[in-house]
Amino acid sequence: MALTEVRVAPPEPAKAELTDRARRERRLGLTLSAPAFLVMVFVTAYPLIYAVVLSLYNYRLTDPAGREFVGLRNYSTVLTDPVWWTDFGTTLIITVVSVAVELVLGFAFAFVMYRIIRGRSLVRTGILIPYGIVTVVSAYIWQFAFQLDSGFVNQWLGLGTFNFFGQRWSALVVIILSEIWKTTPFISLLLLAGLVQVPEEYQEAARVDGATAWQRLRRVTLPNMKAAIMVALLFRTLDAWRIFDNPFIMTRGANDTETLSFLAYRQNVTLVNMGAGSAVSVLLFLTVVVIAFIFVKGFRTDLSQVRGDQ
Amino acid sequence: MSRYAVRSRVGRGRRRLAAAVVLALSAGLLTGCGDDSGVPVVTWYINPDNGGQSRLAERCAAAAGGTYRVDVQVLPNDASQQREQLVRRLAAKDSSIDVMSLDPPFVAEFANAGFLRPFDPADTATLTGDVLRGPLQTAYWKDQLVAAPFWANTQLLWYRKSVARAAGVDPTATGFTWDAMIRAAESQRKVIGVQANRYEGYMVWINALVASAGGEILGDVEAGKDASPEIAGPAGDDAARIIGDLARSPAAPPAMSTMGEEEARSAFQSPSGGFMVNWPYVYSAAKESVASGGIGQDVLDDIGWARYPRVAAGTPSKPPLGGINLTVGAFSEHPEQALDLVRCATSLPNTIAYMLDAGNPAARGAAYDDPGVRQxxxxxxxxxxxxxxxxxxxxxxxxxxxxxxxxxxWHPATGVTAPATPEESAAFMSDVLQGRRLL
Incomplete structure (x- = not known):
C-alpha cells in the first residue's frame, strides 16, 4: 500500500477513564442493538454450526445409509487436493486483478462525479447503471459479446475464430472484464463518499502554498480519504473473493476457471457431497475472515469512517 | 452521499427479502390453485422435447375421464441440471413432484435416497411387459421396480457407403470391429466421428467399449461408495487401446477432444466423413440439412447404418443406452393418479404415438412392428x-x-494408453467414492 507511507494517522485517543455518561450511552447502544444482534446470530450461527458439523462426516444426501463420521479428514482431503488449490489460484487472480483495476477506475469515476458541474445527475446515473444490472444478466451480456457464434468482439479486434472461453487465461480476462464493468460503480460510490469528506480548505491552503495538482492529490486528497479507500477495498475484496455468477454462466468452471464459491456449490449442490462440500464452505468462510482481519487489523481500516462520523 | 452508499446495500438486502417473501407467497398460491375445483392436479416434470409429452399428458388425463389434470413442468435442457433441480427439490421433500421423466443413469441414485415411490409388484407386468432388455435393467434398484421405461435410445454405426465400398469393408457384416473401421478410414483418408469432449457423451462411448469387450466400469454397485472399480482390467484395456489408437491415428477428426454429438455429425456430413457412432436423430437431421440446402441429396443417399461395431470380432457389441424412465415421486400427494399417468404414458399405443410425434424410440419391442414406425x-x-x-x-x-x-x-483421448489410463481411472474413482479426492 503506497498510501500508508503518507503519515496523517489520527492522534491516538488517550485511554481515559470512561465518564458515567459515556458508560450509560454505551449501555444504551448495546441494548438498542441487542435484538438485531440476536436475530443475526440466529440466522447466521445455526447454518454455520450445522455446516461445521456436516463437514466432519463423509455424507451424501442421496446415500443416507453410507453416512460416517470421519473427523477432520474432509479438511485434509480438501487442503491436499489440487482442485482446491487450482480454484484458490483462480479466485486469487480474479480478486487481485479486478480489485486493483477497479480501484484506479473507480477513483477516476469518483473524481468525475465530484468535479462535474453540468449534467451531474446524468453522469452519476450513467456511471451507476452497470451496478444496477443483475450479475447473471451482465455475465450473459459479456458472454454473448465474446462468444464465437454470437460475439462481435472477435470481429472488432480481428481475432478470427479465437475462442475466448477455450483456455484459462483468455476466459479469465473476460470474467475479470465483466466483473470490473459491473462493480466499478460500487467502488466509485464509496470513494466519492470519501472524496466529499476532504475539506475544501485543505485544498485551498495547499494551492496557496503552491502545490501542483499531483501534489495536492498525493499529499492532501489521498491521505484524507484513506479510511474510505480502505473500506471500499475491503468490501470489494470480500465481494470479489466470493465470485460465483460470472464463471458459472460463462464457462461452467471449464478450463480451470472454477472459483472457490463454485467449488462449494458443486460439492454441495451438484454432487450432494455434504461432508466435503461443507468443509469447502467452512474453509471459504475462514478465508473471508482472514481477509477481513487483515484489512481491519493489518491496515487499520476504521469501518466507522465510511459513515462519515469522524 | 456517504450515508447513501452504505444504506443502498442494506436496501438491496431488504428488497431481496421482500422479493423472496413475495415469491414464497405466490408459490403457495400456485400449488393451491386447481384444488378449488376438487380435481387433483398431477405435476409431471419432463425433460424438454418437442411438446410430445405435454400432448400425451392431455390425452392421458382425458382417458382417465377427468379424474385428474396434469400440470407439465419443463426441466432444464442439460441432463445434469435436470438431476440437480430434482435432487434439490426432493431433498426438501417436495410433494408437488408427482411424476418425473428421469434419465436412466440417475434412477439408482434417486431410488437409493428414497426419492422414488417403488411400483407395486401387481403393476410390474403392465409396466414392464415387452420392454426391451436394455432399458429394463435400468428400471430396478435392489430388485425393486422403481421406474417405468418410457422411451429408449441407442447409438448406431453410421457410414458413408462410398467410403466403405472403396475400402472394401462391409460395416453391416457380423464381426465388423473398431480396428477394422479405423484401418478402413485410414486407408481412405477419412475420419471417424465420435464423442470425446470431456462430457457425458464421452462416458457413453467408453462404457459402450468396456461393455462390448465383456467387462464393466464398476462392480458390486449395491455397496454404494464401497463399490469396486473394474475398469482396470482386460475390458478397460481394450477400450483404452481403441480410443488411444483412434485418437493418434489419421482417422481421428481434427477437433476430437472437443467433439460432441453435433460436431461428430457435421464432420460426418463433410467431405472428410467416413464413419460415425451416434444416436438415430442424425438421420432425420441429415434429411433436414438436405431440405435446407446444407448438404446435397447425394450425401444423404450415401449414408448407411449398421449395429454398433464390435471390440472383438467374436463377441457381439453392447451398444450405448439412453432414453427416459418415468418415476413417481416419493412425497407425491396423488400417487394413484400419478401411477395412472405413468401406466397410460408408457402404454404401447402411446409410446408408438410418442415415437412418431417426438422422434424418440419406444422402450417396448412391439412398437417396432408398427407399420407407421417402420415407415x-x-x-x-x-x-x-x-x-x-x-x-x-x-x-x-x-x-x-x-x-x-x-x-x-480419460480426457484428452490422445493421452489414453492401456493399461495406464484404466489403472489411473480406477484408483481415482475409488479415492473419489471414498471421499479422499475432490471432483
Missing amino acids: AYPMASVIRQSINDAGPRPITPYYNDVSTSVQIT
Missing part, C-alpha cells in the same frame, strides 16, 4: 436389436462421481 424409421429393426442388447451405464447411486472420474482421467 418413419427404415432402420427400426437395428434400433430395436441394439436397444435390447445395449449395455447400460453403471447402475450406482454414485453415478455422477463414477462418470466424472472416468471423463477426467
